[in-house]
Amino acid sequence: MTFVLPPELWDETIDHLWDDPKALTACALTCRDWVPSSRLHLFRTVRIQSAKHCARFAALLADRPEIAPCVRRFTISAEYAGIDSHGEPKEDDEWVDNVADIVPLLVNVSTVGLSRVRWGVLQPKTQDVLKRMFRRVHTLFLFEVRFLASADVITFLSAFPVLNELYFHGVSWTHESPAPLLKFDADGNVVADSQEQQAMRLSYLFLDARSSPTLVTEWLLNHPSEQRLRTIQLCWREIDNMKAVGDLLHASGSALERLLVEFPAGIPEEAVLHNQISLVHNTGLRSLHFGGLNAAQSRNFLAQQLFPWVSAMLSQIRSRTLQEVTFEFEITSVRDLLSLDWARIDRDLSREEFKGLHVLFYVSCEDAVPQTVKEVQALISDRLEGFRERGTLCVSCV
Numbered sequence: 001m002t003f004v005l006p007p008e009l010w011d012e013t014i015d016h017l018w019d020d021p022k023a024l025t026a027c028a029l030t031c032r033d034w035v036p037s038s039r040l041h042l043f044r045t046v047r048i049q050s051a052k053h054c055a056r057f058a059a060l061l062a063d064r065p066e067i068a069p070c071v072r073r074f075t076i077s078a079e080y081a082g083i084d085s086h087g088e089p090k091e092d093d094e095w096v097d098n099v100a101d102i103v104p105l106l107v108n109v110s111t112v113g114l115s116r117v118r119w120g121v122l123q124p125k126t127q128d129v130l131k132r133m134f135r136r137v138h139t140l141f142l143f144e145v146r147f148l149a150s151a152d153v154i155t156f157l158s159a160f161p162v163l164n165e166l167y168f169h170g171v172s173w174t175h176e177s178p179a180p181l182l183k184f185d186a187d188g189n190v191v192a193d194s195q196e197q198q199a200m201r202l203s204y205l206f207l208d209a210r211s212s213p214t215l216v217t218e219w220l221l222n223h224p225s226e227q228r229l230r231t232i233q234l235c236w237r238e239i240d241n242m243k244a245v246g247d248l249l250h251a252s253g254s255a256l257e258r259l260l261v262e263f264p265a266g267i268p269e270e271a272v273l274h275n276q277i278s279l280v281h282n283t284g285l286r287s288l289h290f291g292g293l294n295a296a297q298s299r300n301f302l303a304q305q306l307f308p309w310v311s312a313m314l315s316q317i318r319s320r321t322l323q324e325v326t327f328e329f330e331i332t333s334v335r336d337l338l339s340l341d342w343a344r345i346d347r348d349l350s351r352e353e354f355k356g357l358h359v360l361f362y363v364s365c366e367d368a369v370p371q372t373v374k375e376v377q378a379l380i381s382d383r384l385e386g387f388r389e390r391g392t393l394c395v396s397c398v
Contacts, residue, residue: 043070047113048102049077051095058102068105074133075113075141093117100126103133113141119156120148120174134159144170149177150212154219165204171211203230203255209237209264217244221251228255235262235292242271246278254284257321262292267309277309278316285319289326295336306339314348325349326360333367334375342383350386357391359384364398373397 048054061068078093096117112134119127137160147153150173157166202220207213213236220227221244229252236245249256259282271277279285290310305311314325331337349359363376377395384393 039067039070043067045073045075046071047075047077048099049079050092051098054095054098054102058098061102061105065105069108071106071109073111073113074103074106074109075115076117077113077115078117080116091118093121097123097126100129103129106133109133110137111139111141112137113143114145115141115143116145118146120146120152131159135161138162139165139167141167142169142171143167144172147171147173149173149175150215151177153215157216157219161200163200163202166202166216167206168211168213168216169206169208200225200227202227205229205231206233207235209235209262212238214238214241214244217248221247226251228252230255231258232256233260235264237263237265239263239265239268239271242267242276246271246276249277249279250281253281256282257284258287258289259285260289260291262290263309264292264294264297266297272309272312275312275316277313279313280316280318282317283319284321285317286321287324287326288313288317288322289328291328292330293328294330295339296330296332305341306336308341311341311344311348314345317348320353322354322357324358324360327362329361329363331363331365333365334372334379337363337376337379340383346384346386349384350390355390357387359387359391359393361393361395362398363395368397 046057048057076096076099078091078096080089081092084090093116100123122130140160140163147156153171153173157163200223205216205220207216213234229248232248232252234245236242238244245261249259259279267277279288290307290313293307293310295306310327329337349357361380363380365372365376376397380395381388381393387393
């Protein structure tokens with residue numbers, strides 16, 4: 001007697017193997033009925049890295065056009081072809097124009113990644129084809145993408161009307177240029193160029209210091225649709241423009257739930273004294289992460305205390321939903337930690353509304369021998385005695 005498994009059962013089994021290409025391939029070869037589900041996962045993510053990859057994928061789509069609708073995440077990654085005599089990477093992105101014949105077939109793509117692509121040297125046809133795809137993209141990853149001018153970056157980002165998540169890493173441009181002119185209504189509010197542009201609601205933003213985060217931040221603040229971000233991951237070196245950070249936090253308001261900040265160059269005294277990076281308006285904050293707290297590179301002011309802006313931001317928290325605060329320190333010796341305003345930190349973390357809070361310290365020490373680890377853990381534990389009565393403290397040394 002032959003038993004037939006219900007389609008729901010094998011679909012669930014194949015879904016469980018979504019990240020195992022070998023198993024999915026075996027399923028597709030085992031049973032004809034398993035092919036559609038297996039194919040959906042096998043081609044969900046496609047990454048084109050060379051002219052050879054591009055040609056091979058184009059041939060596959062020509063032979064099996066039913067594969068094209070399976071692609072949801074599409075990445076174009078132009079890897080460097082070695083290093084030239086000046087120590088600079090050799091470009092190898094001429095083949096990127098070949099994707100112009102593939103992209104129109106990928107009708108279900110919602111996530112796009114561009115890596116080491118020079119947008120300004122792409123043929124107009126390629127740019128137009130990609131922009132048509134951008135209209136339905138919700139998640140965008142940019143890594144070491146280069147533009148001719150800063151205004152080109154704004155024009156590029158404006159081609160994503162339904163963008164929800166933006167990862168902006170190592171993006172650069174050759175020269176600064178005036179931003180595209182904005183349209184204003186009678187009340188001075190920015191007006192969208194189209195109803196499509198009005199629809200963008202960004203919820204996740206990642207900006208690294210290798211790009212110019214100010215450019216993207218000001219673009220968001222001037223966007224015709226209100227941007228209330230839920231997650232912000234920010235590495236900021238432009239210390240002369242800290243106000244833009246504060247304006248972004250203010251604009252996100254109670255929608256912001258998760259904030260990860262890193263200021264490798266520190267924060268100017270004026271920005272701290274004038275509360276330019278206040279968290280007062282982020283009343284829905286659930287997680288706060290302070291990264292890159294390098295004692296050796298910290299700017300010392302305000303009675304020589306270490307990282308005074310950390311203490312200031314903690315004091316400004318008005319959220320009653322805060323669940324976790326994380327600190328990442330880099331120190332040369334245990335003595336570096338003595339310069340922190342522990343009394344103020346303990347007082348702020350011990351507030352009644354923070355009862356049950358989890359606080360994590362990740363400390364990287366140049367001399368991480370067992371004795372040093374014990375000293376670090378003991379110092380932090382002793383200094384946060386009040387908090388330990390109300391919350392959970394975890395100290396890890398690496």
